[in-house]
Structure formats: structure tokens, C-alpha cells
Amino acid sequence: MSPFNPRVRSEWMSGQIAIALYRIAQAIQLMLRRAGQAHGLSPAQVQALLFLAYARPGVRTIGGLARRLQATLATASEVADALERKGLVAREPWPEDHRIITLRLTGNGRRRVTDLEGLLDDLEAAIAELPLPNQQTLQGALQHIVRRLAAGGHVVVYEMCWGCAFFRPYAHPENPAAPHHCAFMDAPLPDADTYTECPDFTPREEVPA
Ligand code: SF4
Numbered sequence: 551m552s553p554f555n556p557r558v559r560s561e562w563m564s565g566q567i568a569i570a571l572y573r574i575a576q577a578i579q580l581m582l583r584r585a586g587q588a589h590g591l592s593p594a595q596v597q598a599l600l601f602l603a604y605a606r607p608g609v610r611t612i613g614g615l616a617r618r619l620q621a622t623l624a625t626a627s628e629v630a631d632a633l634e635r636k637g638l639v640a641r642e643p644w645p646e647d648h649r650i651i652t653l654r655l656t657g658n659g660r661r662r663v664t665d666l667e668g669l670l671d672d673l674e675a676a677i678a679e680l681p682l683p684n685q686q687t688l689q690g691a692l693q694h695i696v697r698r699l700a701a702g703g704h705v706v707v708y709e710m711c712w713g714c715a716f717f718r719p720y721a722h723p724e725n726p727a728a729p730h731h732c733a734f735m736d737a738p739l740p741d742a743d744t745y746t747e748c749p750d751f752t753p754r755e756e757v758p759a
Pocket residue numbers: 606709710711714715716717718731732733734735744748749750751752
């Protein structure tokens with residue numbers, strides 16, 4: 551059975567939904583392409599800028615970018631090179647370990663991110679038209695699908711600390727610069743970093759108490 555076959559999927563609810571999600575994915579690819587074209591950027595460069603704006607500081611590297619783009623290190627490096635040539639990104643050593651080179655948005659890069667952030671507005675508006683109970687049902691269903699896809703290695707879920715099983719809020723009250731703790735990295739966390747996206751995020755409900 552294939553959901554691409556309209557005759558087959560007409561009697562198959564999960565197949566119809568799979569195709570609807572496929573169309574949404576196509577629409578998002580087009581939104582990415584159009585937003586990029588308006589600013590002289592490829593879709594991968596748009597995704598890289600958005601990644602650098604919101605990812606946890608320690609993963610803003612070529613390796614982190616490769617993981618986010620689900621691309622090779624060579625491809626991620628080419629994307630970073632192109633953004634560097636455009637003056638949107640700078641390479642610099644990570645203060646905590648100078649052997650690690652991180653990628654940082656320049657002032658122009660941050661302004662470009664502001665221009666790009668509305669690229670999902672039409673999608674969000676379509677969801678906002680649904681009654682709240684439908685939105686809640688949709689959210690639960692999509693979370694289930696995303697987790698299944700993540701478990702199958704099809705997507706890496708980036709989320710912030712506050713719903714993560716490894717997060718220990720206010721574990722270091724004596725340290726105002728980094729009052730929280732990440733049990734995954736076994737390291738203190740500054741408050742601002744807890745609101746960034748992390749590829750090691752693990753939902754609390756997935757880890758038995
Ligand atoms: S593993 Fe969890 S607690 Fe640690 S930085 Fe990532 S999201 Fe935050």
C-alpha cells in the first residue's frame with residue numbers, strides 16, 4: 551500500500567494524513583526557498599542562520615550545523631563558508647575550549663535572521679484558525695509522530711531545557727552566573743542558555759522517574 555496512490559489512500563485515513571504532511575513539508579520547502587531568494591540565500595543558508603540564532607552555544611559548530619541540516623561535515627562547512635563570505639557569520643574559538651571553533655552571527659547576520667523569522671507565518675496562521683481543542687489534539691498527535699520519526703533517525707528534535715529530563719533547575723543557588731545544571735553534560739547552565747534549542751533534549755516523560 552502506498553499513500554501516493556490516490557485510489558488506495560481514499561479508503562485509508564493514515565495514508566491521507568501522511569500525504570497531507572508530505573504536502574505541508576513541500577510547502578515549507580517552498581517557503582524556505584522563497585525567503586532565501588528574497589535575501590540572496592539558499593534554503594540551507596536560511597536554516598543555518600536560524601540554527602545559529604537559537605541553538606545552545608556549545609552546538610554552534612560545523613558538527614552541530616551538519617547534524618541540524620542532516621548533511622555531511624563538508625556540506626555544513628561550505629554553508630558556513632558562504633555565510634562568512636556574505637558577512638553574516640564569523641568563526642571564533644569557543645571561550646571554554648579554544649580547540650573548538652564556533653560559528654557566531656554577526657550584526658548583519660542577526661538582522662537577516664529578523665527578516666527571515668516570519669517564514670512560517672502562513673502555516674502558523676492556518677493552525678491558529680482551528681478551535682483550541684483541535685489545536686491541542688493536533689499538537690499531541692504531531693508530537694507522537696515527531697518522536698517516532700526521531701526514534702527512527704529521520705529528524706533531530708531541538709528543544710529548550712525546561713521540559714528536559716536532564717534539567718536540574720536552580721541546582722547551583724550559590725552561582726548566579728550559572729544557577730541551573732545539565733545532568734547530560736554534567737555542567738552548570740546560565741539562565742539564558744536554558745532558553746536555547748538543544749539536540750540532546752530528552753522529554754521528561756520518556757525517562758522513568
Ligand atoms: S540535555 Fe537537556 S538539560 Fe542539558 S542542555 Fe540539553 S536540553 Fe538542557
